[in-house]
Structure formats: structure tokens, C-alpha cells
Amino acid sequence: MEDNGIFAGLKVLDCASFIAAPAAATVLSDFGADVIKIEPPGTGDPYRNLPHLPGYPASEHNFAWMLEARNKKSLALDLSKLEAQAVLHRLVKDADVFITNFPPAVREKLGLTYEKLAPLNERLIYASFTGYGEKGEEANKPGFDSNAYWARSGLMDLVRADTATTPARSVAGMGDHPCAMAFYGAIVTALYKRERTGKGSHVSSNLMANGVWAASVLAQAKLCGARFGERRPRERALNAVTNHYQCKDGRWLILSLLNEERQWPTLTRCLGRDDLIEDERFATRADRHARSVELIKIFDEVFATRDLSEWRKILDGNGLVFGVVGILDDIPNDAQMLENEVLVPFENDSMLTINSPIWVDGEKKVRPRKPPGIGEHSDEILRRVGYDEAAIQELRAAGAVA
Template identity: 30%
Template sequence: MEKALEGIKVLDFSHLLQGPFATQLLGDMGADIVKIERAGTGDMFRGMTFFNKWVGGSESPSFLSWNRNKRSIALNLKSPRVREIIMEMAKDADVVVQNFRPGVMEKLGYGYEDFRAVNERIIYCSGSGYGESGPYVSRPGQDMLIQGLTGVAAATGRADQPPVPLGAGMPDQLGAMNMVYAILSAIIWRHKSGKGQKIEVNLMAGMMAHLNQEYVSVLNLDQDFERPNSGIGHPGAEAPFGIYATKDGRYVSIAMSPFGHLMRTLGAEELLRYDSRDQLYSKRDEIWEEVNKVTLTFDCDPLLEILLEADVWTAEVKDFRSATQDPQVVHLGLMTSYEHPIAGTVKCVGPAVRMSETPAEISRPAPMIGQHGQDILAEHGIDAAEIEALIASGDMTIQTKENTKARS
């Protein structure tokens, strides 16, 4: 079937998470993503993993997660001839994406003005940690650092513990979403005006925008959040909003549920003494402890059945492995896989959006380093002899199954 972004060509210089997730989302919708990696080592995420384990013995789960539906070419960006080739590629490209530190791409000759000089309609999306000017411009911008600076780590966890980082790289992933919506907006604007433009996205601004509820509350109510000492689910929330234990060692989350209705459903009418707005906030830790004692008298499944029957907003708290077996996840077909030449069958989460006429799909596995380099250069008129010369000089590399070594 036709894809929504079919015919859109993206030159993707990005690495790690923010930029690669953004371009993967565009690739899921049919854009031709040409991933331009460093000759030799490729994307930095190729050398990072969790648990000190590698998929198929050599491949990074982090890289595999954010780089499907792309073609890879691995080049030495400092080579004058490589720059000439890339600028030739840019003449029929629609979008450039990069997330190096500010100034790096300009120094190498790949800034917005460089691309605009050969293609006035180019859309150039630049991602950074803190923006492209200001006192933090030369600092490393990384997900956990942004969590600390923007307040979300200080708002997470219990009051008697240090600030807690989130269990996933949310600033990076929200940054990717901001890249995508800005790029798609720029494509629509270009369709109207014929003009390209430069887009600047940074992790700090993106995270703060997604914390707007918290900032509006603090700034307009003139009160800082204080973390609870219990399992209350937000530093500004009143009871019962939170996570509770069950007798069989599992947990349930209980969201915005009328306290009186919840207590009657649990058969804990004695706790109705807390049922006032003032107490539900001021005594929220005490209330959480009392409610937790009640939930600990139930096994998880019977508790969920009772609460859901009463239309209480509740769900089980699951780890990643058990979440994949959740009946709603199975019904939606969220878990899928693709075949990789080295890693074998890669299990993953499929595209999150459903479109009736132009569905997203996984059509390519995450590429090996420079896997498609010869084809990409041939498409732009580079003959076989020059391609061999680029490989021989080290200005271009190609990973194969045969030259891949297992990691210890």
C-alpha cells in the first residue's frame, strides 16, 4: 500500500536516541531514511547495550530499537570528496536531521546554510541538549541530565530518598516527537510556500513543555511540590492516587477515584473518616498506608475484578516482560519482530499509530554499518571504481556478516 511519506527523502546524520527515533518514525510512514554514519564505528549507540549483553552476539539492542526502516552509509565526513558527494545527495533531499553538539556540523561544512546553498527547499532539523546559544551551549546534553535540570527527577520517588531518574529515556523520546511534528509542519508549510527552513529542537525546552502542568501549578499557586513518603503517584496529588501492594506480591495502580466510593468497594468504611479534600492531601501518606493495609488483604486478580466491576480507575503494575503478555497488548498486536542479518529475529514494539489508508510498517531491519553505501552512491552517479577507492582509503566502510565479530 502507498505510504503517507513515500517520496520524502531524509539525510539522517543523527546518533544515539533523539534523532534516530525521530527518523525511524518518519521511516515507519514510508520516508526514505539515508542514515549517514561515521566510517568505521557508526552510530555511538552501536557500542552501547544493557545487561552487558548483545543481540545475536554483536548487535546493540539500543541501536536496533531506534533504527529500523533506514538505509546506512558510513562515510568520513572530514573528507572533501565525501562532502562533495553528500552535497550532491542533498540536491534531491527533503530533510536533513542532525543532533551533534551546536557548531559541530557547521565546522564540518554541513550546517543549514551549506545545505541551503545547494537546495533552497531543504528542511534542516537540528537537535541539541540546550539550544544553539546561551550559557549551556557547550555542555553535553543527555537525557538524565535534562531530567535533573528540569525538575522531573526531583519530583520522582519518595521524600526520604534522593531524587529518582525515570526508568526510561523520556526527554530524548519527547525530543524525537518534537522533531517529527516540526518536520511534518515544515513539509506542509513548504507545500504551501515552496520554502524550506531551519528547525531547532532541544531536550530542555521539550521536557519543560511536557511538564507544563507542573510549572503552571508551581508558578501560579506559589508552592513547590513536595514528594510524598508513600506510594502516592504524583508529588502534587492527594490520596488515593498511587500504587498499592497486594497479598500475592503484585501491585495495582489506583487513579482518580472518589475516595468514598473506593472505600465502600473495598469494604473499608472505617476509612471514610478521611473523606475530605483537606485531609486527602494533608494526610495523604497516612491514608496511603491505611489503604495499602486493605489492598494487602487481597490477591491481585480478585482485587482488580472487584475494583473494575465498580468502575474504579485501576490497573495492574507490570514489568516489561509481563506487559508484553497483557491481553490488551496481544489484542492490539503491539509486539512484533523483524529479521536481521546478524541479530536474527529481533522482537520489538511495532508502530503505535494505526492509519486506514497509509499504514505504518516495518519494511527494513536496522541496518549494518554502511550496509547500503554502494547502492546509495550508485543512485547518485558514483561509479564502481570510485566506490572501491573510497572504501580502500577508509573514507567509506561497509559491515558484513563476515567481518562482524562477536563481542565478549
């Protein structure tokens, strides 16, 4: 990884928080974009405080900020002040991309609407992200991925084992990070349009839309008026070879044998149960599906005889599609992730971070740099856009910059 990138020279203003919109800016920075993080003076971006909330793991490192704010420079602006808005407008004149997730009403209040900023720079890509979209009664409704993506879309309900099970909580950022990739795609699409037309544009995305997109085929089935069957728990699943099983050491794996006719004999051999091939109860795929509960019980007994590591050795290399139900303890030493640069070290540090999941042949990403302190680069950025020392002091005195 080298410190250049396909977006070297691209100037991005990240005026956003929690989490999808700033994460999209992070992906741009991975490919070399110059990203200025605009955050309020004092406590800075509220996202900095996430690891201190109840339920998060204890660490001497701000792991949330390290992931979402790497490579960025921080400018602390109090956008409630006209002087700070004037600073932002000066930055916009020379920017390529402006990213915000302020609701429409807040953008209006702070003078950050597309209509306000676009006339300052005809090549500006104005990218706005919301919880529930730019229109309608809920346009200004605040939302996190837990409610606007996970819950609203039906995903929170769909992952339940059955209708009696309590709805499953999402992991922090679980929806935001896929949304960030969609938002990144919108920004890059607008940059491509600008290459063709010379003009900037307004692009947007939202948590709700991405959630329904993630609900995918089942959401489309409902739109088609499809008839849904009973939701069954794991022990009563309709297909034993697309189910998950617990190993002797308590770890789980999941089978995903969609080419069942070809893979069934191989599976029985690997499980040491050749007798199942001759078992009339499971002779055909239709038989196996009709007696899935019986087959699941057999598989439960078989998988419980060996540890996960043993089953991986037995099942690998036989054309069987299966996966480990990973736990966080697996990640730091996952050889496949390390080999494919899913995990990469910070610049001048052995600590790993999570790479953005896009690679372009012939293009290198920058080495991840540690995130900035609040307003760490304020003076540097102000000087870059023409403020002298006296003007910077005036902005500080007015409380517009910190």
C-alpha cells in the same frame, strides 16, 4: 501493516546519533520514508555499542539498534574528509529532510550547517537537535537525556518521594523518545509549510526544552510564583485515592480517582469495606484528605490481602480509574498492546518491536525491517546518486566511504 505509507518517496538523511534525532527519523520510516543512516566507517554509529555498556541486559541481539535503526539503509561516510562531504552534498541536493544532532560547532567544522546545505536544495527541511538549544553559552555542550532532559528540567528532583530521598535515575531513552516525537512534529510541521510555500526551512528542538515541557504544570506553577507545600512520602500522601498500593504478591497498582465524591462508595464496596461509608472519620472528601494517613494505612492492609491479578478483576468494570504498575515481564504478552499494535513483529520474523505511537486512519505503516549493518548500502546509495564503479573505488581508497 503494508509496505507503503503516507511518506512513501520522502528522502531522509539521518546524520545523527543517541537517540532522539535518529528516533524521529525512525517514525518517518514507519510511515514509508526512505531513510539513509549516515554513520562513520569502522565502528559505525556509537549507539550500536549501547547494549555492551555496564548495566544493560545481556542479549544475542542488538536491541538498541533494532529499535532506533529499523527500516533504514546505512551509508558509511567519514565526514572529516572533503570527499565524503562532497558525497553528502550530492545526497542533500535530492533529499527532503536532513536530520542532525551535531552541536553547532561540529556542523561548522564538517560543512553541515544550514547555511551551507540550504543553498543546495531550496526544498530541504533541515532539522537540528541539541542538548541545550542553538544559542547561548551551552549551545555546544554535549548532553544526554539523563542530564539535559531529566536532571536539568527538575524532573529528577520532582519524582523523589521527599527531599531526603536520593534523586531517581532515568531509564535509558526515557526522555529521548518523547523528544523524538516533538522533533518528528517539528519536521512534519515544516513539511506542511513546504506544501504551502514550496520552500524548505530550518527546524529544531532540544532535550532541555522538552524536559521543562514534561515538567509541565509544576514548572508553570513555579513560573507563576506558586507556594509549594511539603513533599510527602507515599505513606503520608495527601490523598489516599490517588496513591499506589502493594498487593499480596508484591506487585503494585495505582489509584487515580479524581471524581472522588462519585467513586468513593464504589471503591469501598470493591474493597469489601462498606463500613468505611458509615465511618465518620471519612464521611466527606475533606475528612478523607485530612485523615489521608489513616486511610492509606487501611488501604495498605486491604490491598495486601490479594494478588494483583485478583484486584484487577475486582476493580475493572466499575468505573474506577486505576492502573497496574507494570514491569518489563508484562510487556511481551500484553494483550491490549498486541491488539492495538503497540507491539508489532519484524518483517519475516516473529520477534516483536515497539511501534511508533501514532496512527492515521486509512494509512498503513511499513512492516518493520531489521536494521542495517555498517555501510551495508553504501554502494547502492552511491550508485543512486550517480557515482560509477570507478568513482566508488576512489572514494573507498580515500577512506571517505566504507
